[in-house]
Amino acid sequence: MEIAGLRLEHPVLNGSGTFDALAARRAFGDDLLARFPFSGFVSKTITPEPRAGNPPPRLYETPSGLINSIGLPNKGLAGFLAEDLPALAELPVPLIVSVMATSHDDFERVVSAVAARSEVAALELNVSCPNVESGLIVGASAQETASLVEALRTVCPKPLIVKLTPNASDPGAIAAAAEEAGADAVSLINTIRARATDPQTFEPWLGAGSGGLSGPAVRAIALDQVARVAARVSLPVIGMGGIESGRHAAEFLAAGATAVAVGTASFRDPGAATRVLAELSEELRRYGFDSLSELREVRAPSTST
Amino acid sequence: MEIAGLRLEHPVLNGSGTFDALAARRAFGDDLLARFPFSGFVSKTITPEPRAGNPPPRLYETPSGLINSIGLPNKGLAGFLAEDLPALAELPVPLIVSVMATSHDDFERVVSAVAARSEVAALELNVSCPNVESGLIVGASAQETASLVEALRTVCPKPLIVKLTPNASDPGAIAAAAEEAGADAVSLINTIRARATDPQTFEPWLGAGSGGLSGPAVRAIALDQVARVAARVSLPVIGMGGIESGRHAAEFLAAGATAVAVGTASFRDPGAATRVLAELSEELRRYGFDSLSELREVRAPSTST
Amino acid sequence: MTERVLAPFGRRECRIVGRRETGGYVVFSALDAAGPPPRAGQFYMLAGEPWEGEGGRPFLARAFSVAAAEPRGEGTVLEFLLEAVGPGTAALAALEPGAVLRVVGPLGAPFSSLAELAPGAAGAILVGGGIGIAPLALLRRSLAAAGTPARTLLGFRDEAHSGGLELFDCSEIRLASEDGHAGHKGYVTDLLAVMLQGDDAGTAGVYACGPPAMLEAVRAICAERSVPAELAMEAPMACGFGACFGCAVPLATGGYMRVCVDGPVVRADAIATALVAGSGH
Amino acid sequence: MTERVLAPFGRRECRIVGRRETGGYVVFSALDAAGPPPRAGQFYMLAGEPWEGEGGRPFLARAFSVAAAEPRGEGTVLEFLLEAVGPGTAALAALEPGAVLRVVGPLGAPFSSLAELAPGAAGAILVGGGIGIAPLALLRRSLAAAGTPARTLLGFRDEAHSGGLELFDCSEIRLASEDGHAGHKGYVTDLLAVMLQGDDAGTAGVYACGPPAMLEAVRAICAERSVPAELAMEAPMACGFGACFGCAVPLATGGYMRVCVDGPVVRADAIATALVAGSGH
């Protein structure tokens, strides 16, 4: 299949920041490469300068979900290009690099430097991370999103995926703005702003005060936003949020997604995406769909409230 | 305790639309009155004209949550005033009537007619229901909310609670607009837009296409919005969203809420609010808080991202 | 109208006291120490403890018609007939004696007496399909106790969906099965149509419970012949006591009723259709 | 550095083959047919089947140090020492032989050999507190197998938190207990301090695992006396294989390490503190 000019073996990617292929290789060795579960690998979001990330605690388990407040720890652009990119190039699938910055200039610097590298197949713009100020501002506003994408479009000859925030009144409008401004695809949802309480002190539990919710708890919300966005734009949509099974993947595809991503489910089982893919084929067969695109045609107009 | 000029025996209310005291009286008889679980009763939202509600299916169970797409069935203003209000007046607690309309004129008509009735202690404005168009529009915009509340303030001598939608980029800004315009309190969260898929056909499952998510799945999201809103306004905040235990209630109070409401938990146990209240007292004792307001002072500034 | 028996307010805990398997279904019984004896047609919202399972479901309680109710000590032993079709029913079907059952009920409107349903009728006809035979078992007993003559027609898909016959302690049951493994090969409503052809319409009242398609057929047959009928309906429920407005069934006069408080037993001519999207499985 | 044993990619299913209670804790063992034998200090992410419970938790798998590993047939019997402190540990503690255990592992960096940790040292000192004695049990055996002399100091809060001693098949354990029910009345780090006073700093290497406050005391004592030490750390984990960046512990040089891939065993002088917000219980 092809999405935004990217050739993929199958429709299951990873969510940015939910799988570190280099760390996983330390844990699983080359068995990881032999059984690599994703059809394309999305890196954790990188920023212009190195970041240490948020003070712990960074995690809180909720009913059927997880709050994280990681704070985008990363080596920064230079460290990523020098150390990580060559190692990531050994993965058997196309590489999509997720990037974030807090100004147009910084964004342009990161995007052009990353796009210039031959190891990189596509870029994803994280304008939706709830843990860093710029994500909130850009991703919640159609205008901000459009102006950013327009600016980056000119410095990025590679496919540009815009990752939408669910913390917006109307994600469809943001997606439409991104399309208008030249994005090649959109992906959603990122995590939903959430908070936990210290069991002993009743103060905020997370070191950074609040974080983002992911996992099965958010799946129904994600599915709705994917359906609304897919109804609004003709760009390919990469759907994610709580996908744990092939059934769930099929639901996102039926709602209009072209591909899906597995995030939190990989924490519970590093090979979850492999199972999701196998179950998805099984679902298609059971319900008599000949192809993914046939499943996508099911979708009813999603204008209802 | 007092909230927005309303005297309440304790801090546990019901969420609008999650407890029909008249139907419950048919099921439980006067045992309901003898053991009434809430300190104030919030009616299901009423509208100017009668509504039949959405076509079935109206419900879908999600991991630790529930999607509903009920569509505000109600007898309309006249039917409510004539038939329901006298019966609701028999409840042993103050009555808060939730109202919604799709224009300022209609809103004014409903609010002034309801406020004129002596059985009514306070009104709640539903500007946040995800199932009816106006809720989306008004509740997602600070300006719309302010102009509505200003208009209704002049026709409503009784306490006016504004129920906020979680489907907004910045609920704190909406709350601030409501405060500025003269609201006496805010309540949140209403349900979060969500969607389900028909297990057989892969089409949208709910009769209306989409609905709203409630229950434990949304609690961490609700807690964050309550903390942000409480940090932004000095109005009393009625917090709700997935509260199932006294522990959860204490977390909302520690985040800045003055009172809490129990919604979906009542479906699983009609007397859930009674248990929540008992457990809340137990929590206060265990952690050495002398009063609810002491618990509320725990809250750290919630400006962190 | 036969009055509903009111439920104690709130949820209470009962103990499972019996469990057996029967023709693809499970019958389990619970000792309800604090609740009143229910009437036929009423239901309970049931959940286990613990309840939420793998994948975060079941989350809500599930509705079950009471199939038998016998006094024991101060309380009542309630019997339920259960078909495992999803996570909630699977979890309940796995409960062993001694386990805690969380209960709200009895809920909803019961069946009417024959005199109320069909004044002057000589006898009742009970029509049950699949798991829907459950409330008819209790109804059959209460009709017998009242001295009301009744004939019982029960239909099943196949042998794997044919449990609970032993809940009926009478010998004049007529059976139908879609695969022909027992009784008439075909639908139970075939038997009803034949029976009502013979009957004078004025001499019978019909009580039915079963899958939506069966109820719709009963509704049509009885409407055509002007035979008064009551249907015990199902609809997806979140609460069971009128709180959520989720269990909507369209009324003949427009709008919707709530199955949990306005039903589950309804006059067949009160509803627009028994084929409600989202009901059945 | 002793190399980590790599885990097979993905999650696999094992069977519980044994379970016993010991001084407030539970020891359970599982037959891992497909995984390699682990090294001391490594851990596994464990979950039951089904896993999610009442209230929607546990949701994520939980981390457990391997306390013993013995070959059986083609596979390995893994033993874990478990203290029930919340929904995840409670669910695991309830698993009976025959139940399915979902497993990812072995994960993380193991303890170094004494020659690697403290070149020239004459012997190892193992310092364990509470449930933290688990990885030391396996370490003690592997040191013994390598012929490395080792003394073992174990501390417990009280009798209800003192299980698992029998995992150490050696007689020279010295005990401390806060309530004085066994051995020295006080902290296990009191014993360590005394022992290191007598010792020449160059003659020992310390391996420690236990609650954050104990590890921090070990770190301080060893730093003061320049004794090389390795700590097996804990931190809340979502994944266990470096995917989530949740298990952060501050480094002495600034920034954070991930306990799951950069640890759990770390050089004591590499971290800024063992008292990390959110760790322990």
Ligand SMILES: Cc1cc2nc3c(=O)[nH]c(=O)nc-3n(C[C@H](O)[C@H](O)[C@H](O)COP(=O)(O)OP(=O)(O)OC[C@H]3O[C@@H](n4cnc5c(N)ncnc54)[C@H](O)[C@@H]3O)c2cc1C
């Ligand atoms: C008044 C009344 C009386 C009843 N009496 C009996 C009885 O005596 N015995 C008996 O066995 N059953 C009875 N039922 C039916 C029983 O309540 C259902 O079978 C049960 O609720 C199914 O729950 P489940 O979790 O096993 O299956 P579910 O997963 O809830 O599946 C049941 C059906 O619901 C739909 N569905 C699938 N997924 C979802 C979802 N996530 N959310 C919502 N709907 C979904 C599908 O159509 C599916 O086939 C009665 C129902 C009512 C309303």
Ligand SMILES: Cc1cc2nc3c(=O)[nH]c(=O)nc-3n(C[C@H](O)[C@H](O)[C@H](O)COP(=O)(O)OP(=O)(O)OC[C@H]3O[C@@H](n4cnc5c(N)ncnc54)[C@H](O)[C@@H]3O)c2cc1C
């Ligand atoms: C490498 C490693 C090895 C370990 N080895 C062992 C071992 O051998 N034996 C053993 O018994 N334990 C071991 N542990 C600890 C064990 O993993 C924890 O005790 C377990 O994860 C607790 O899970 P729980 O659900 O029982 O408790 P939780 O509810 O997770 O509570 C544990 C603590 O987490 C915090 N907490 C409370 N609620 C939440 C929430 N919702 N989300 C996040 N945090 C919360 C609190 O501080 C609480 O006290 C090890 C941990 C690590 C990292």
Ligand SMILES: Cc1cc2nc3c(=O)[nH]c(=O)nc-3n(C[C@H](O)[C@H](O)[C@H](O)COP(=O)(O)O)c2cc1C
């Ligand atoms: C621990 C964690 C870290 C994440 N880091 C990033 C990130 O760096 N960049 C990003 O765009 N999304 C990040 N996400 C969001 C995921 O990519 C995904 O959008 C979200 O988790 C929803 O999918 P899921 O429910 O399958 O996890 C992160 C999510 C988690 C749970």
Ligand SMILES: Cc1cc2nc3c(=O)[nH]c(=O)nc-3n(C[C@H](O)[C@H](O)[C@H](O)COP(=O)(O)O)c2cc1C
């Ligand atoms: C079935 C159902 C119907 C509801 N109807 C209304 C309504 O009429 N008006 C309203 O303001 N909120 C309505 N709500 C929202 C609840 O009042 C509450 O804000 C929300 O459910 C979150 O709380 P909970 O998680 O405790 O249920 C409804 C919620 C549910 C589940």
Ligand code: FES
């Ligand atoms: S099930 Fe909630 S109103 Fe009927």
Ligand code: FES
């Ligand atoms: S637990 Fe996920 S990175 Fe360590």
